[in-house]
Amino acid sequence: MIQVRELTKFYGKKQVVENVSVDIQRGKITSFIGPNGAGKSTLLSMVSRLLDADTGEVLIDSTNTKKMKANDLSKRVSILKQSNYMDVRLTVRELVSFGRFPYSKGRLNGEDEKMVDQAIGYMDLESMEQSYLDELSGGQRQRAFIAMVIAQDTDYVLLDEPLNNLDMKHSVQIMKILRRLVDDLGKTVVIVLHDINFASVYSDRIVAMKNGRVVKDGTTEEIIQSAALKEIYDMDIPIQQMDNCRICVYFNS
Amino acid sequence: MKKRILIPILVILSFVSLFVGVSSISPIDLLDFQSEETQIFLISRLPRLVAILLAGAGMSMAGLIMQQLSRNKFVSPTTAGTLDATRLGILVSMLLFANASMIEKMAVAFAFALAGTFLFMQILDRIKFKDAIFIPLVGLMFGNILSSITTFFAYRADVIQNMSAWLQGDFSMIMKGSYELLYISVPVFIIAYIYANRFTVAGMGEDFSKNLGLKYRSVVNIGLVLVALITATVVLTVGMIPFLGLIIPNIVSIFKGDHLQKTLPHTAMLGAIFLLLCDILGRVLIYPYEISISLMVGVIGSAIFLFLLFRRRAYA
Numbered sequence: 001m002i003q004v005r006e007l008t009k010f011y012g013k014k015q016v017v018e019n020v021s022v023d024i025q026r027g028k029i030t031s032f033i034g035p036n037g038a039g040k041s042t043l044l045s046m047v048s049r050l051l052d053a054d055t056g057e058v059l060i061d062s063t064n065t066k067k068m069k070a071n072d073l074s075k076r077v078s079i080l081k082q083s084n085y086m087d088v089r090l091t092v093r094e095l096v097s098f099g100r101f102p103y104s105k106g107r108l109n110g111e112d113e114k115m116v117d118q119a120i121g122y123m124d125l126e127s128m129e130q131s132y133l134d135e136l137s138g139g140q141r142q143r144a145f146i147a148m149v150i151a152q153d154t155d156y157v158l159l160d161e162p163l164n165n166l167d168m169k170h171s172v173q174i175m176k177i178l179r180r181l182v183d184d185l186g187k188t189v190v191i192v193l194h195d196i197n198f199a200s201v202y203s204d205r206i207v208a209m210k211n212g213r214v215v216k217d218g219t220t221e222e223i224i225q226s227a228a229l230k231e232i233y234d235m236d237i238p239i240q241q242m243d244n245c246r247i248c249v250y251f252n253s
Numbered sequence: 254m255k256k257r258i259l260i261p262i263l264v265i266l267s268f269v270s271l272f273v274g275v276s277s278i279s280p281i282d283l284l285d286f287q288s289e290e291t292q293i294f295l296i297s298r299l300p301r302l303v304a305i306l307l308a309g310a311g312m313s314m315a316g317l318i319m320q321q322l323s324r325n326k327f328v329s330p331t332t333a334g335t336l337d338a339t340r341l342g343i344l345v346s347m348l349l350f351a352n353a354s355m356i357e358k359m360a361v362a363f364a365f366a367l368a369g370t371f372l373f374m375q376i377l378d379r380i381k382f383k384d385a386i387f388i389p390l391v392g393l394m395f396g397n398i399l400s401s402i403t404t405f406f407a408y409r410a411d412v413i414q415n416m417s418a419w420l421q422g423d424f425s426m427i428m429k430g431s432y433e434l435l436y437i438s439v440p441v442f443i444i445a446y447i448y449a450n451r452f453t454v455a456g457m458g459e460d461f462s463k464n465l466g467l468k469y470r471s472v473v474n475i476g477l478v479l480v481a482l483i484t485a486t487v488v489l490t491v492g493m494i495p496f497l498g499l500i501i502p503n504i505v506s507i508f509k510g511d512h513l514q515k516t517l518p519h520t521a522m523l524g525a526i527f528l529l530l531c532d533i534l535g536r537v538l539i540y541p542y543e544i545s546i547s548l549m550v551g552v553i554g555s556a557i558f559l560f561l562l563f564r565r566r567a568y569a
Binding site for chain 2: 045048049050069070071072073074075078079080081088089090091094098099101102105106107132152
């Protein structure tokens, strides 16, 4: 379990994350939702130690992350930020191999190679493992990065808006993969999402943030309710049940 | 671009370089250890070859490391002010210590090269508009500011003549006793190779590095120290060699990608080959005179650089 305890972050004088405490349960997909500027990405960056918190602490399986060595932490928690334009010419296999960096420092042994093979196979990237990243489509590149995280073999996988710039087909593909990571491999996935319906359909728990604070925290069924959404987004959003999916119809509200 | 092609080319060119020159020396002359030819060979030709190989490999590697760490393909000792900072350092060492020894000059030049490169990286951090062409322009301006400071004080101190010796790279002055400082780059090569994977990871950005548990800042700083060491030794012994650190890594990157562990040896070898070729051409074209190496590299290098620029536009 990841326990976030009273995290606070200022950018200049503006408080972007305000005294946030939240528990992230093991073996589940937890989605962070909320309006722009709610502090979701900042919170995720602090949990994954990309950013130092001004106050507060993060416990991973009861150990304070500040007391862990950077290298040990990178075997427990991995984070993928919104993948920006990448100007580095690496092949898919080279990128995925860097997932083993915390273990091997770049000198891969047989075990490492096996993990890399598995990750590439799991993400269905065998046919393009020798292609350079800049030759791939956005969806393929995102899959390559997720393969790297799989090779990194951490219990906790954090993703900051992984669906950005992806079309519908690839978005669904990525979300299905994340679901499999949790259901088949027992990982814990934490994800910042913009599209509330992806959060509704694929996550087990939802944490809603607004103005730097957690306003709602519960199971998907508890959060995907018109009353709760009103509080988060200031919008009247009807919910439609379709098969097993609860869909928020926010387009004309 | 395979090693088994590069290595034979390097060996052949090295052999040619040893036996091209004003006084003709043939391999047979070397059998007589006392002959004048053997003396020239040992005092001038061999040091010249070693200096070219080390400087060519070194400047290319310095460029590669800088490009990786700054995440910009057009950053190099030429386009980031490193060369100009080094030259300012040499001036300062000359003004401070009347008869500066090589080691004193080296220390001051290294400190300035490091400070200059570090300053450029700080500027880079603050620039929001990270355009591939804009960044090296900022670097060139930064270098020109340093360069005009150097010229101003050199003029005031009446050492312009002396300074210009470091402006133009020149291998014809290389002799036994004047180039040995370049051997510093050998351990630098080894350290760079050991750090190759870390540099590659750092080149993917700070967040990416931290995710993999890499101490980003210290890796970047080690990289800058290596770059400053190589640049300072080369400028002090040979002089400024522009463009080399820019074009060689870019050519290798096009063919072999950016995985430094794979590309470092190729970059070093291609850098040495390119510089050797420029040097031999410079010696042969207006025989028995010589075209200085910085002119040769400048002309051929800027042509290739322009080609790369246009090629990049086409792909962008």
